[in-house]
Amino acid sequence: MIRSRSRALVRRVGRLVVALIRRARRLHPLAAVALLSLTLLIAAGSAAWPTYVPLSGVVIPLLLGGLILGFRQLVVLTLLTMAIASFVLVSREVPTPTTGFALVLGAIGWIVIAGAKVRNQLGVPGTRGESMLMELRDTLTAQGELPPLPSGWRAEVAIRSAGRSKFSGDFVVSTERDNVLEVALVDVSGKGVDAGTRALLLSGAFGGLLGVVPVEDFLPAANRYLRRQNWEDDFATVVHVAVQLGTGAFCVRTAGHPPAIQFDAWSGRWGTRDADGPLLGLMEAPEFAPNHGVLKPGDALFLYSDGMVETPRRDIGRGTDRLAGHAERLVAQGFQGGAAELVAAAGGPGDDSAIVIIHRLEHS
Structure with missing residues (x-):
């Protein structure tokens, strides 16, 4: 007392x-x-x-x-x-x-x-400068919060910066409109504080685009914005998903980003959702191929950054299998709290790590 x-x-x-x-x-x-x-x-x-x-x-x-x-x-x-x-x-x-x-x-x-x-x-x-950075950091954190979802759906996000700093080159923007959930996980070149300033700039721009432009135009619009910045040797990778919360139908597009992983509850299998697309900021008018699928009750979709699967001693393919192995242990608990657990277990200590889990519950 x-x-x-x-x-x-x-x-x-x-x-x-x-x-x-x-x-x-x-x-x-x-x-x-x-x-x-x-x-x-x-x-x-x-x-x-x-x-x-x-x-x-x-x-x-x-x-x-x-x-x-x-x-x-x-x-x-x-x-x-x-x-x-x-x-x-x-x-x-x-x-x-x-x-x-x-x-x-x-x-x-x-x-x-x-x-x-x-x-x-x-x-x-x-100390107004430090206060401004804190406010920008809080803005970045707030934009990474996923919107409330209707009954039968649950989504989680977890981000860990390299070196345990408060700024990260990985960030998430999301929105929900007309019963469609849109999520974009972005990985800016660099890591930790070095990439934090660019991440702060892009999070505001991409957050403004998301939910305003049509789903198929999000990555092309983001690429045009990044091209206008004239950053030398800087780029960003993105995985963007739009989920119809009524039917579970989804569409994944990637820009130089590791593929999404889908868990099929009926078969118990894990599969990647490959959607080829070039890095943002390198080409004038790239094309981003969609990958369509359906989340049935019990299914889950995982979006993650390369810090979760790639290390100097491990390629992305092996890292993806390792991430799926860690996620397999979370099936029994319905993936609840799984984002933070996966970042702690699979995230590389020397790189920014981020993951988003979108889970359609078996019983709504």
Whole structure:
């Protein structure tokens, strides 16, 4: 009980601090005056009670300034802080070494200013740049969430980035309209953070196309968009599926992506749904052949990235068989929670891994 109350108190304090920092970003002049006043207060306290108020406390306003102030205001605060601290040290009756303290304070100020200079070049003061990246990451995560499905259907998605970072070159966009579920799993060239910026850009564009253009036009439209970016030696692979939720009929198209895998509940067999298509972004007007099929009650369809099946020591064919072997163990539990289990069991540690499972339940 005490621990839960303590944690709740810590969370409330954390939310309060975040709210204050966000408000301070909007009022830079007022924040600068407040931090300078805090510096003067600490310096005065240190001059009056050096035993109880250490002068090193002036570092606190300086670090806070690095979070919420603009570049010029931070430079002014740093210079004034060094001047105030040096004055307090020199004015003390008991001789106090000033050189070492001034050097350490100057080094801290230089580090804070260097970070602020980079953010100033981006046009985002304080930690606003990091906040923007977090918001973009949350947007990417939200777009990867599958829409709610009618009774008799279940779908899951799991994505793991290389190096356990929060950004991944694999992403999922999906929509459901007119009782048709459309899902596209995209793998951008590169991995982890290196591919994260391109994935953020493409997720918004592909998410806007999905469900707006006809099913057969999605990959050609995505290819035209990618061609307009003029990225050098960069491309994307995609597997796109449209499922009629009323009948279970589906159509798979791929663009340089590993084939989808279908589980046939009646026979207990696993089969690939090959649909040849070139990589996105390399050709002007490619064609993407469809592969049609039907999901009967109990059947499941698996979309996955190459990080799930390909490694330097294993080709895609063997990796696909290995993935199907792992998925076979999930049949008894109806594939529930299977996406996360498969990413953990079959995903390569050095590459982004993603999988989508679309399961038509036996009993709706």
